[in-house]
Amino acid sequence: MQTDSTNICERVGRSQELSESKRGPVIGCHMCNKSIRDISWLLNIPRSTVRGIITKWKQLGTTATQPPSGRPRKITERGQCMLKCTVHRSHQLSAESIAKDLQTSCGLQISTTTVCTDLHGMGFHG
Structure with missing residues (x-):
């Protein structure tokens, strides 16, 4: 036992x-x-x-947990969900308008490059 x-x-x-x-x-x-x-x-x-x-x-000299390496993510999981919902609502929006929409609706300060990168990572292309 x-x-x-x-x-x-x-x-x-x-x-x-x-x-x-x-x-x-x-x-x-x-x-x-x-x-x-x-x-x-x-x-x-x-x-x-x-x-x-x-x-x-x-x-x-220690066994304590170290902080993770690399830069922290700019957009959270919640922000990614909002981004996905925004794109599903309207497929014809530009990355710039999506970034502005997310900034006004939820206060996320993200650039158009971040929007493009995250959308590409989610499988949205073009």
Whole structure:
């Protein structure tokens, strides 16, 4: 029988990260000269996750979650939905008029280039 704390593989999906309290024991075991395989077996965490935690700790000196790289998106998911609805309502609008419409209706400050790029990403061409 596995306890709640050891059955991490079933509870954590690929997109979720291990909490800070779960990463501490990995580093503790590593400092006690345990192998990656032993740590993985003891804590019931995949070896690749253990390796990643140890590598991050060696390189950065911390196991804390770092901010994502790259520039944040200019338009949110809600803004993309509004953009899609605007295009569905009237297919003949230019990117400039769509940008102005979104600015007046919802206060989104986006350029015509952003409108074109997002529409292209959604599958609208031309």
